[in-house]
Amino acid sequence: MYQVKEAFYTLQGEGAQAGRASVFCRFSGCNLWSGREIDRATAKCTFCDTDFIGTNGINGGKFATATALAEHIAALWPSQSGDTKQHATPYVVFTGGEPLLQLDAALIATLHSHGFEVAVETNGTLTPPPGIDWLCVSPKGSNPLAVTQGDELKLVYPQADAPPEQFSNLGFRHFFLQPMDLVPLNQEKTTVAEATAYCMANPQWRLSLQMHKLAGFD
Ligand SMILES: C[S@@+](CC[C@H](N)C(=O)[O-])C[C@H]1O[C@@H](n2cnc3c(N)ncnc32)[C@H](O)[C@@H]1O
Ligand SMILES: Nc1nc2[nH]cc(C(=O)O)c2c(=O)[nH]1
Ligand code: SF4
């Protein structure tokens, strides 16, 4: 049984694939926070910008089989019109909550058979199933990483207990700093200038702004 908070068609707003048309599938639940505000201060991850509780969002629900969820996701990809010369590869991004609590090899294989490339946004504390085409790891404080290689490492910045230097030798193709959005924490200060300064001083790192929030597309 897969529990999905919401699923929607949008553009990837973050990291190296920013701007790419994507179906987002947001699984319910996380291993680092209950999702309740009352627990935020004592959680293992304290700055989350997302509601991942339950299955009541747009196109959310409970899915008994990989086939049922894959068909639900595939139906959100636009049908290619007859005069389209170039055919874009359908792309699904599994996120959450923490997607590696639920994503399995059967669901990935079924999406491949529907022609999808499969991307994952994970906190890196759980071992991924085989078959993922694009793996984004976003470390959270001092929580130990189970994943030390992948396509991109996207660090929310600043985190006192997770400085970039701690990750710069890991086996990723791309390294991004994403300024911490303080709105969910009810704080005024912006972190964009700090992340910009770090990237300019340390050119291994690139800046990831959350395009969907700036442009307002989800
Ligand atoms: C909501 S998380 C879900 C996936 C997974 N649990 C994780 O943490 O990577 C999706 C992305 O949003 C980032 N994120 C969460 N809260 C944020 C915030 N306040 N500011 C900027 N990025 C944030 C995460 O680091 C992650 O890259
Ligand atoms: N457009 C858009 N891009 C995103 N990239 C990562 C997101 C996430 O919440 O995992 C996200 C999201 O919530 N929306
Ligand atoms: S690990 Fe990801 S989903 Fe879980 S609380 Fe942190 S940012 Fe949110």
Ligand SMILES: [Mg+2]
């Ligand atoms: Mg998000």
